Structures are given as structure tokens and as C-alpha cells.
Amino acid sequence: MTGASASLDRPHDYAAPASAPAPHITALRLTHFRSHAALTLNCVGGAMVLTGANGIGKTNVLEALSMLAPGRGLRSAAFDDMRFERRLDWTVSADIQTAQGAVRAGIGWQNGARKLRIDGANGKLDDIAHILPQLWLTPAMDRLFVDGASGRRKFLDRFAQSLDATLSKALSGYEKAMRERNRLLHEGNMSAAANGWLDGLEEAMALHGVAIAAARLTALDALAVGLAAIPEAAFPRAEIALAGSLEAGLRQQSALEVEDAFRARLAAARGLDGAAGRTLEGPHRSDLQVVYAAKNMPAADCSTGEQKALLVGLILAQAHSVAAQRGDVPILLLDEVAAHLDRHRRGALAEILHALGGQSWITGTDKEAFDGFDTVFGTAFATVHMPDDIKPTAPSRHDINAEQASLGSKS
Ligand SMILES: Nc1ncnc2c1ncn2[C@@H]1O[C@H](COP(=O)(O)OP(=O)(O)OP(=O)(O)O)[C@@H](O)[C@H]1O
Ligand SMILES: [Mg+2]
Incomplete structure (x- = not known):
């Protein structure tokens, strides 16, 4: 047993409901979303753990994901405020793997309006909610x-x-x-x-x-x-x-x-x-x-x-x-969830999330809070430590034009 795996208790017998392979995001691209001028993440289907110092942009990524759900997202913020430095229109685009095949969904804020594209055609948020149900838990809900x-x-x-x-x-x-x-x-x-x-x-x-x-x-x-x-x-x-x-x-x-x-x-x-x-x-x-x-x-x-x-x-x-x-197992956005839980409950969380079989996005300042998750999730586990793992490069004009053009100018 490695030191990491020894740090989690695994005593729980949770029986998840039988379900089809869970829908999940395989790639996420943000342009001009809050602190992220441009960010691309390739994703695993299990636990996507985002770590890094306070203010580095972890919750911003979860908020961007929550743009793919109906409503105003997990901060209930104004779409205008999500613009990079409050001046450049944003896009969030996701490649989604479902039991029925791959879907590309993109949402953008352009000139004060929300535009949504699903596989290149205009779409509705309810359609994405149908493909990719989402639930979240944030510190504000404490x-x-x-x-x-x-x-x-x-x-x-x-x-x-x-x-x-x-x-x-x-x-x-x-x-x-x-x-x-x-x-x-x-x-x-x-x-x-x-x-x-x-x-x-x-x-x-x-x-x-x-x-x-x-x-x-x-x-x-x-x-x-x-x-x-x-x-x-x-x-x-x-x-x-x-x-x-x-x-x-x-x-x-x-x-x-x-x-x-x-x-x-x-x-x-x-x-x-x-x-x-x-x-x-x-x-x-x-x-x-x-x-x-x-x-x-x-x-x-x-x-x-x-x-x-x-x-x-x-x-x-x-x-x-x-x-x-x-x-369909929903994707879960769990902001700052591990820090508040003791070792026993962190282990239980990993076990239950893994047994559920869906994609979870979990943030925390410290990698150590997720020790042992790798043993539970195996290859369906990825940590993204910010900023080292995200290489924040300025997006080229070409990338931005491509993302925004793919959203079309009308919805
Ligand atoms: N519209 C915006 N444009 C650019 N930066 C922004 C914008 N809105 C917020 N930010 C910046 O994003 C940062 C906050 O990011 P975020 O909340 O994702 O941090 P975090 O990594 O979750 O931190 P913590 O560990 O404290 O929760 C702040 O530094 C804030 O100034
Ligand atoms: Mg945060």
C-alpha cells in the first residue's frame, strides 16, 4: 500500500443506481472568461481536481462549466461581469461524450446577449441540461x-x-x-x-x-x-x-x-x-x-x-x-469541498463519487486533500495544478475569432 492510498478510509458499501456510461466533458475551452484569457483542459471522465493558490481561478473554471446549465451559474453573477477584465466577451465550449455519441456545445456572451450552439446549430440550454445534467455545491451554500x-x-x-x-x-x-x-x-x-x-x-x-x-x-x-x-x-x-x-x-x-x-x-x-x-x-x-x-x-x-x-x-x-x-449521472461541481471534510469523509466522498460513475470537478487549494483519490479512481483521475498545468497564454486572434464565429452572430 502506498502512503497516499493508506490515507483514505474505504469502509463504505454504497450501491449506485445502474446507469448508462455517464455523460462527461472530454475537453473544455474558455476564452476571456473572468481571469482566464484562454484555457484548454483535456478531461478524464471521473475526478477532475483543480488545485492552486487562492485567487488563481479555480472557481472561475467551475463557474464557466455552470454556464452550460440553465440559469446564471453557480455565482448567480451577471454575464457582463464574467468578461475578461470586464471588457472582452467570453465563450465556454465543451466537447461532451454521451452514451449516444459526442456533442460539441458552446456558449458565449456577445454584445450583451447569450448565444448557444450545439453541434454547430443554434440550441437551447434545456437541450444541454438534457444531455449533461449538472449539480453543484459551493462555499456560498455553507x-x-x-x-x-x-x-x-x-x-x-x-x-x-x-x-x-x-x-x-x-x-x-x-x-x-x-x-x-x-x-x-x-x-x-x-x-x-x-x-x-x-x-x-x-x-x-x-x-x-x-x-x-x-x-x-x-x-x-x-x-x-x-x-x-x-x-x-x-x-x-x-x-x-x-x-x-x-x-x-x-x-x-x-x-x-x-x-x-x-x-x-x-x-x-x-x-x-x-x-x-x-x-x-x-x-x-x-x-x-x-x-x-x-x-x-x-x-x-x-x-x-x-x-x-x-x-x-x-x-x-x-x-x-x-x-x-x-x-444519466449528473456532473458535479464541488467547490472547496474536501478542505472541510475529515479524512474519513474525504475517503467516503471519493468512494461514492467513483461508484456513481459520473464526472466530478473538485477544487481545493492543496493537492494533499486529494491524497488517495488516485487509488480510488485509477485512470479516471486528473489533477490540474494552477498555474503550472494551465500555461496561461494569450489566445491568438485566430482562436478567439474561431470560437466566436462558431457561436454565430444570431441565436
Ligand atoms: N471579469 C474578470 N476578469 C478578470 N479577472 C477576474 C474577473 N472576475 C474575477 N477575476 C479574478 O479571478 C480571481 C478569482 O478567481 P477564483 O474565484 O476562481 O479563485 P480561486 O482559485 O477559486 O480562489 P480561492 O481558492 O480563493 O477560492 C480573482 O483574482 C479575481 O480578481
Ligand atoms: Mg474558489
Whole structure:
């Protein structure tokens, strides 16, 4: 046994869901993405470990990968801010190996708009999400249990979206109708026309709201199955529940009944909501409640390390559930995950990720945190130590033009 492999415990019997060969990125190219003027990485299908000093650009690579998922990425940042030195438009392009063959996906920010190409044709982010599901865990999420409900809602919704792509439409439809309703109520216009308009908006909110609640309940149940599959000896088991009026309603009544009742409550609450300046009830107020099961302790009251371990357990459970339900293992972006885990849990993490069989992108300042990963992953393991291994060269005009031209000028 080598010194490196001896440093990981490998006691866990985790049974991953059977799945097709996991989709993964074989090559990643960035131009003008934040601190990376140009970066090309050839990738293995297992663990891609990025190491290097603070500020060297590790999280920037994960953020670039998250551009291949719907939404604003793992920092929820503005696309303009991702431009190299905030002045040059960026591109992220990836060669993706799937069970059905190779796909080239490219996304770019050009003149204030997002452009997406899949195999040379215009595409949608939902199409990439379908080919390459993604989940992530970042240090910003360390406060998930302590901060307000909105972070936990987003956390569950991201997972729910990877099971049900139609959820994003329901979420944006609900938000849009709610904003418009809030605006009308704020203006206090009680004309017949305004009332008719409110009726329509509340109908949209009820329709989308019930779709959102239903997708969340499905996700919650799937997550519970995933949580039960992750060995408790590796990561503490979380018990999860969803607090929300529509979600609770759907456990008892038909979707139609819940929809009608919510629409009626919205109509009755116009005065109250108008006075409050916001909509007081609805799926935008729901909360994901998490308890450390063995201790029967709300996650918010757990120690920092316990909270981190609960989070990692939740992400692994999500990955398990996505793999079980869709047959595709998601790629995982795990920013700064190893540093917070003790040796035992790092070993468990490597074992479970390897058994899942998908591609994981893991960052850490120190190589040592990943000692023993090579033994677990074998050839499906690569470390990229920055800056030595990335040779930051200025991109030639030719490369940039080629990447941007391949995105086309229209989407
Ligand atoms: N638009 C941009 N253009 C150029 N550089 C940027 C831009 N946005 C951020 N940076 C730089 O990127 C660096 C941060 O990179 P990143 O967050 O990826 O570091 P990291 O390697 O993850 O560090 P840590 O270990 O501290 O998490 C900072 O030095 C920041 O100044
Ligand atoms: Mg970082």
C-alpha cells in the first residue's frame, strides 16, 4: 500500500443506481472568461481536481462549466461581469461524450446577449441540461441552513429542475404573474378592467403554483430515496420536509382542488397583499426543512462541519436520485469541498463519487486533500495544478475569432 492510498478510509458499501456510461466533458475551452484569457483542459471522465493558490481561478473554471446549465451559474453573477477584465466577451465550449455519441456545445456572451450552439446549430440550454445534467455545491451554500428560506427553495428547485425540465417555465411564469399582480395592487386601481386583469394573473399564479408545488413534492420524494441510499456512516442522514401551503394541499387534495382554493385565497387577499406590498402566500414562500436525523437536530443548529457534511450528503443524494430517475449521472461541481471534510469523509466522498460513475470537478487549494483519490479512481483521475498545468497564454486572434464565429452572430 502506498502512503497516499493508506490515507483514505474505504469502509463504505454504497450501491449506485445502474446507469448508462455517464455523460462527461472530454475537453473544455474558455476564452476571456473572468481571469482566464484562454484555457484548454483535456478531461478524464471521473475526478477532475483543480488545485492552486487562492485567487488563481479555480472557481472561475467551475463557474464557466455552470454556464452550460440553465440559469446564471453557480455565482448567480451577471454575464457582463464574467468578461475578461470586464471588457472582452467570453465563450465556454465543451466537447461532451454521451452514451449516444459526442456533442460539441458552446456558449458565449456577445454584445450583451447569450448565444448557444450545439453541434454547430443554434440550441437551447434545456437541450444541454438534457444531455449533461449538472449539480453543484459551493462555499456560498455553507450558510444554506442558517440563512433565509429562499436559498433552500432554490437549492430544491435546482434539483427538481434536473428531474423535470418544465419546472423552470412554471417558476418564471409564476414570478412574472406575481410581479405584475403586486404592481397592480400597489397602484390600487380597482376598476373593473384592473379586476379582470387581476383575475387572469391569479389564474396564472394558481396554475403555475400548483405545477411548482407538484414538481417539488416529486423532487422531495426522490431526494428521500437518494438520502436513504447514501451510507449513514459516510455522511449524516438528513431528514427533509417541505413547508408550504400548496405542497401541503397537494398531499391531501387533487391538483384542481388546490388550484381553485389558491386562486380563491389570492382573490380574497388582494387588500392584505396590496397593503403589504407583496404576495403573502404562495410557493414563493415555501421552505425546505432539514434535520440531522440521528440527532433529531435542525440543521441550522448543527456545527459548521456537521452542516457541511449534511450538505455533501444532500448533493450526493441528489446525484443518486438524478442517476436513478433519468439514467444519466449528473456532473458535479464541488467547490472547496474536501478542505472541510475529515479524512474519513474525504475517503467516503471519493468512494461514492467513483461508484456513481459520473464526472466530478473538485477544487481545493492543496493537492494533499486529494491524497488517495488516485487509488480510488485509477485512470479516471486528473489533477490540474494552477498555474503550472494551465500555461496561461494569450489566445491568438485566430482562436478567439474561431470560437466566436462558431457561436454565430444570431441565436
Ligand atoms: N471579469 C474578470 N476578469 C478578470 N479577472 C477576474 C474577473 N472576475 C474575477 N477575476 C479574478 O479571478 C480571481 C478569482 O478567481 P477564483 O474565484 O476562481 O479563485 P480561486 O482559485 O477559486 O480562489 P480561492 O481558492 O480563493 O477560492 C480573482 O483574482 C479575481 O480578481
Ligand atoms: Mg474558489
